[in-house]
Amino acid sequence: MKPLTLNQIGKSFAGKTVLDSIDLDVEAGCFLTLLGPSGCGKTTLLRIIAGLEQPDSGTLYNEHRLLDDPKKNRHLAPQQRHFGFVFQDYGLWPHMNVAANVAFPLQMAKVSKQEIKNRVKQALTDVHMQDHADKRPTQLSGGQKQRISIARALVARPKLILFDEPLSNLDANLREELGHDIRRLAREQGLTCINVTHDRREAQLLSDKIVLLKDGRCHQQGTPEELFHTPIDAWAAKFLDAGNLLAEKTLWPERAENSSDLILIPRSAIAITTQQNEISAQVISCRYLDDRHEIVVEKSGERLKFYQSKSAQIGQTVHLKIDENTISRYCRKAISNNKLDNIPVENIA
Numbered sequence: 001m002k003p004l005t006l007n008q009i010g011k012s013f014a015g016k017t018v019l020d021s022i023d024l025d026v027e028a029g030c031f032l033t034l035l036g037p038s039g040c041g042k043t044t045l046l047r048i049i050a051g052l053e054q055p056d057s058g059t060l061y062n063e064h065r066l067l068d069d070p071k072k073n074r075h076l077a078p079q080q081r082h083f084g085f086v087f088q089d090y091g092l093w094p095h096m097n098v099a100a101n102v103a104f105p106l107q108m109a110k111v112s113k114q115e116i117k118n119r120v121k122q123a124l125t126d127v128h129m130q131d132h133a134d135k136r137p138t139q140l141s142g143g144q145k146q147r148i149s150i151a152r153a154l155v156a157r158p159k160l161i162l163f164d165e166p167l168s169n170l171d172a173n174l175r176e177e178l179g180h181d182i183r184r185l186a187r188e189q190g191l192t193c194i195n196v197t198h199d200r201r202e203a204q205l206l207s208d209k210i211v212l213l214k215d216g217r218c219h220q221q222g223t224p225e226e227l228f229h230t231p232i233d234a235w236a237a238k239f240l241d242a243g244n245l246l247a248e249k250t251l252w253p254e255r256a257e258n259s260s261d262l263i264l265i266p267r268s269a270i271a272i273t274t275q276q277n278e279i280s281a282q283v284i285s286c287r288y289l290d291d292r293h294e295i296v297v298e299k300s301g302e303r304l305k306f307y308q309s310k311s312a313q314i315g316q317t318v319h320l321k322i323d324e325n326t327i328s329r330y331c332r333k334a335i336s337n338n339k340l341d342n343i344p345v346e347n348i349a
């Protein structure tokens with residue numbers, strides 16, 4: 001049996017469908033992320049899994065345990081599910097020190113004092129916070145608070161942990177570091193994890209599998225590589241910022257059979273060449289990021305972004321070589337019919 005099986009989960013608020021027939025199988029030991037734009041229903045789905053919200057229809061199983069079935073009036077309360085939780089805002093008690101915060105779930109479960117002491121010590125060691133046991137949460141940085149929140153989730157030894165945007169309040173370096181530590185802990189302890197985020201980078205950093213949600217439905221699911229290499233349609237390509245999405249006729253006016261077709265060109269498929277007969281474009285931006293240059297060029301009003309070790313001069317006309325084997329094609333209808341207003345335009349380059 002799987003740690004989590006959702007069959008046809010549906011949920012409406014005030015007559016508005018928020019989740020529509022969600023089917024999901026979560027494998028043991030998988031780190032799964034529910035990813036999607038604001039309002040797509042991901043938090044509602046996580047709250048249903050947690051038991052904080054009841055579905056209107058469908059069933060939810062944890063291995064052989066039926067957690068929810070509205071038809072049978074079945075709904076297991078959150079504390080009966082024995083899942084761990086890690087929240088975006090840490091959810092620590094300010095009046096308790098770190099050790100007491102981590103011990104709290106064990107005290108509720110009436111575990112013996114000696115065992116609480118041992119398990120709190122172990123959980124704090126697991127998250128590299130063993131030297132901070134006596135501190136109050138106010139004396140900790142955001143990253144340290146989130147480590148304590150993870151220790152508190154681990155201490156009860158749940159098989160399944162639910163994460164609500166665990167990295168979103170942290171700066172870029174801390175996100176990277178804590179992201180790696182969360183993955184290490186999940187692997188070492190054989191945890192199954194469900195995470196919710198609107199941030200594709202956080203999803204990439206943490207996940208074995210990503211479920212892309214759109215308008216309360218599963219739009220696409222797969223490994224991060226599958227999603228980012230082969231988005232199912234132009235909407236997914238744009239939301240994931242999976243590469244350069246533009247009209248085919250911009251680059252090859254003579255070839256484009258259907259002028260409304262969009263193509264997705266991976267950033268790694270573009271390079272500047274000295275060959276004059278290739279596509280010409282004008283450099284509009286060149287920034288040094290990480291250990292390479294991010295180049296943005298403009299061609300007939302559309303932008304392409306790619307990376308290279310050498311810089312390029314702004315205003316310069318360059319010739320581009322594009323590996324056409326890596327291009328995906330989409331019908332424009334797929335994108336224009338969908339709401340994309342909440343996706344920043346700069347992500348399209």
Ligand SMILES: Nc1ncnc2c1ncn2[C@@H]1O[C@H](COP(=O)(O)OP(=O)(O)OP(=O)(O)O)[C@@H](O)[C@H]1O
Nearest residue numbers: 013014018036037038039040041042043044045198
């Ligand atoms: N308790 C509630 N009562 C009424 N409407 C709700 C309730 N909870 C959520 N909604 C609505 O359901 C829709 C989905 O909300 P949800 O919080 O699941 O989206 P989300 O994808 O997590 O978005 P965000 O990233 O902004 O948190 C939204 O339109 C929201 O306003």
